[in-house]
Amino acid sequence: MAGAIRVTMEVGADGVAVVTICNPPVNALHPIIIQGLKEKYAEAMDRDDVKAIVLTGAGGKFCGGFDINVFTEVHKTGNVSLMPDVSVELVSNLMEAGKKPSVAAIQGLALGGGLELTMGCHARISTPEAQLGLPELTLGIIPGFGGTQRLPRLVGLPKAIEMMLQSKFITAKEGKEGGLVDALCSPDELIKMSRLWALEIANYRKPWIRSLARTDRLGSLSEARSVLNSARQQAKKVAANLPQHQACLDVMEEGVLCGGHAGVLKEAKVFKELVLSPTSKALVHAFFAQRLTTKVPGVTDVQLKPRKIRKVAVIGGGLMGSGIATALLVSNTSVVLKEVNPQFLQRGQKMIAANLEGLVKRGSLTKDKMNKAMSLLKGALDYSDFKDVDMVIEAVIEKIPLKQSIFSDLEKCMHTTLHTCNKHIYHRFEIFGQEDKFSGGIYRGTFL
Structure with missing residues (x-):
């Protein structure tokens, strides 16, 4: 494997093979990396001079997960066979069931498929601040390299469900407290400590633990079902139209009822089904589209200096407006809260x-800081106090004529940045006014 994308292996005099994922910037699991891991693991298992394996990533990062570019090719062609077999062939058979122990040396991040690789190892050593997580559901899929089965067996069902369904990251320090990480150390000591740990497993001085075989963190069958049922009800409320949430819970339940191996097989099947779903296609497209907005041709942030925001006007004191105003006040920013009448203004101030x-x-928040925050709040029934604000945030009800009127009034009285908070993505900025009369202003939309 030529170029920057490669997997290397170095065998030390101690008999430990250090296998390193090299694919900058985050060591994503490109198919070349997957194939390289299979080859290096197979070689390490066959070599007589290798007693144990340490798996790590180059450049201070373990692995940021599977290469999402592969998903776009699958979506274009409909050919799910482009997805390499990782879960069973690599993680379960070569790594976890291998005749030589593996220890993951984690630094920087271990996300998605990267974290799943670490859970296929027999121990995990990490720097304290490394970020760990399984964010696959944000792409319309589920963890596909055994994560739905191993994470619950390491941290328990409730925490595993939280991490997967909310795509929540934790630090390795939190992981150590919860059972996901075995030991913490400094970056300078990471490889040394991981080598020693791997040798101690090989010499039976530390436990040789296969995560998939564990059941002690799952609880009783009735407890597990109760946790899963509660999670299903919550998912119906917050993600009613997203199939990956219920699918993830279904796969976890399969592992609880029928065992980890059965769960891994179902996970692989459901993963491939979800990859081709309209939800995954849309979310992967959104993922790349969002990143393209930071790479507009001919536009850079070179020599740009952020504008200091000292005073902000918030139009609308309802639930959203009062919440935004609260956040600004806590951050020591002066706020002008505008409403249409004294009653609504008083209600917003009370909220x-x-x-x-x-x-x-x-x-x-301390009592003193609360009093300080309240002193930064000023109510208004017109736009006379808007002339010296650095930003205006519009948070009124979703009525286009009302928003048009507000924009028109603002154009007459000020020159600043307007940030509009809309709930419906179908609003088009051109309907707010025939032209932008702000000489130095910006219309910016946040769709919630």
């Missing part, structure tokens, strides 16, 4: 005060 009092009760 902000209640938000701040709630932060005090939870210990997130």
Whole structure:
């Protein structure tokens, strides 16, 4: 394998083979990497001078997950066979069931398929701040390299469900507390400690643990079903139209009822079905489209300096507007809250005060800071206080004529940035006004 994308293996005098994933910037699992891992693991298992294996990533990062570019090829062709067999052939058979122990040396990040590789190892050593997570559901799929089965067996069902269904990252320090990571160390000591740990497993001085065989963190069958049923109800509320959430829970349940290996097989089947789903196609497209917005030809951020935001006007004191105003006040930013009449203005101010009092009760804010925040809030019934604000945030109800009127009024009285918070993606900016009369202003939309 030529070029930057490769897998290397170095065998030390201690008999430990260090297998390194090299695919900058985040060591994504390109098919070349997958094939390289299979070859290096097969070689390590056959070599008499290798006693144990340490798996790591180059450049201070373990692995950022599967190469998403492969998904676009699958979506274009409909050929799911472009997805390499990782879950069974590599993770289960070569790594976890291998005759020589593997230890994952984690630094920087281990996400998606990267974290799944570590769970196929027999121990995980990490730097404390490394980021760990399984964010596959954000792409309309589920973890496909055994993650739906091994994560619950390492951290328990509730935490595993939280991490997968919410695509929540945790630090390795949190992972150590929850059972996902076996030990923490500094970056300088990472490989050394991992080598020693791998040798101790090989010499039976530390336990040789195959994650897929564990059941102690799953709880009783009735407990597991209760947790899964609760998760299903929650998923129906927050992700009713997203098939991957229920599919993920189905696959986890298969592993609980029929064993880890059965769960891995079902996971692989469901993964391939979801990859071809309209949801996955749309979310993968959105993933790349979002990144393209940061690479507009001829536009760079060279020599640009961020504008200092000291004072912000918020139009609308409802749930969204009062919440935005609260966040600004807590960050020591002055706020002008505008409403259409004194009653609505008073209601908005009371909601902000209640938000701040709630932060005090939870210990997130001191009483003094709450009083300071409230002193930065000013109510308004017209636009006279808008002339010196650095930004305007519009958060009124979803009525286009009302928004048109607001934009028209703002064009007459100010020159600044307008940030509009809309709930419906079908609003087009051109309907807010015939032309942008802001001499130095920006219309910016946030679709929620």
